[in-house]
Amino acid sequence: MNSAVKPITLTILDKDYVVGCTEEERVALFASVDFLNHKLKEQRESGKVIGNERVAVMAALNIAHELLANRQQLEATAAGVGDGLERIQQKIDAALARTGSLSSSGTN
Secondary structure: OOOOEEEEEEEEOOOEEEEEOOHHHHHHHHHHHHHHHHHHHHHHHOOOOOOOHHHHHHHHHHHHHHHHHEEEEEHHHHHHHHHHHHHHHHHHHHHHHHHHHHHHOOOO
C-alpha cells in the first residue's frame, strides 16, 4: 500500500489542474472529475448560463442540491429501517415471552 501523495494533472472544463493524490484515492478522484465534467457539460449545453465561472457555480449548486436531497432521502430510509427493526424486535420479544410463559406453565 503506497500512501505517498503524488502530483496528478486533471482536466476540468478544458483547463488543467495539478493536485496531490495518493494511489488509493486515484480511481475515486478520476471518477469525481468525470462526474464534474459531465455536470459542467450539461450546464453549458443548457444554454441558460454563459461563462465558465457561472457554469461552474451553477453546476456546483446543482450538485449540492442533489447531495442534500440524497442525504435527506438516506436519512428518511434509515429512520424507516430503524422503526422496522424496532417493530421486529418487539415481536420477537413478545414471542419469546409467550414461549417462556408456555414453558414455565407446562413444567408445573
